[in-house]
Amino acid sequence: MGETQKALVYRKPGDYGLDDVPVPKIVESGDCIGKVTLSTICGSDIHIVHGGMADVRYPIVVGHEFCAEIVETGPEVKRLKVGDKVVTSCVAFCGECWYCKQGLYAHCTTPRYGCFGVYGQEGCQTTYVLMPGADNYAYNIPDGLTEQDVLFTGDILSTGYFGAENADIKINDVVAVVGAGPVGMCCMATTKLWGPSQVIAVDTVQSRLDVCVKEGIADIGLNPLEVNVPEVIREMTGGRGADKTIECVGAKPTFDLALEIVRGGGNMSTIGVFEKPVDLPLDKIWAKNIKLGWGFVPMNKMPELINLIAKGKLNTNFLCTHKAPLNDIMRGYDIFGNKKENCLKWLVTPWEK
Ligand SMILES: [Zn+2]
Ligand SMILES: [Zn+2]
Known part of the structure; x- marks a missing residue:
């Protein structure tokens, strides 16, 4: 038995909740392990847990909008280093296939890749995430910006x-x-x-x-x-x-x-x-x-968006109406999912009690 961690798991259509799942390990040499520093519930997660989105595999750890600290890197990771604070694309991609070369990253055809917590790797509503080929799509958070400032560049x-x-x-x-x-x-x-x-x-x-x-x-x-x-x-x-x-x-x-x-x-x-x-x-x-x-977003504009935020031309902090630890996430699915309390976004902070 390896170590386990708490995660929001989509078990089957209409059935989801906090379960213990294995802590991920590096599989290939270009992989990183990210310790989630901030994540959130996306509107599409609501569709997913209710079985409203086709082709979602299950059981799967849900969640695809997140920031992380890189805590482990495979031997072929070139750009990222342990300790880097990053915001990641919701779609993991290889950077080498025909679609990736066109910048249509969401259409990456290499089997291990795809949207976190949907049809790719396990998602981010947990504490540690396996990020295959993270050099391609995890961007360092610029000095002076917080996780919350850039969190939404990865998806919405x-x-x-x-x-x-x-x-x-x-x-x-x-x-x-x-x-x-x-x-x-x-x-x-x-x-x-x-x-x-x-x-x-x-x-x-x-x-x-x-x-x-x-x-x-x-x-x-x-x-x-x-x-x-x-x-x-x-x-x-x-x-x-x-x-x-x-x-x-x-x-x-x-x-x-x-x-x-x-x-x-x-x-x-x-x-x-x-x-x-x-x-x-x-x-x-x-x-x-x-x-x-x-159509759905090809995920090729993150650097520009992060730059616009750093220059003060774009600010989405007003969306952050609710913030609570992972343990409260089922409440988040209810409040965000049912548009209660004027909730715009429910942020998840895994490391607070
Ligand atoms: Zn989404
Ligand atoms: Zn690709």
């Missing part, structure tokens, strides 16, 4: 940025972001980098819209329960609609709304995680001449 901030990038925003565009959850908020924060004239946040949770406006990531919040969103946006834009819309939920009603509010010839991008197939109104998409961009 990269995802939000990807959504904005795919919308191809031009200076002075009016951009509507449908869905003001943590990913939507990251998308709004990065949308601002392109210099739009207005960012419109759309969500049915008023408290989240209020956060967007208060934090300056949106100029206005529109609640479909209160106003006719397409009508208000048309009034704001000379009858046309938003130049670009970004859908950050992954459901039919939000997809349709984002399509309804984009102007003719505009762009629509979607980064929401769809749990099931959705009928696409291709007739409307054709008739409006909409360019679509979508």
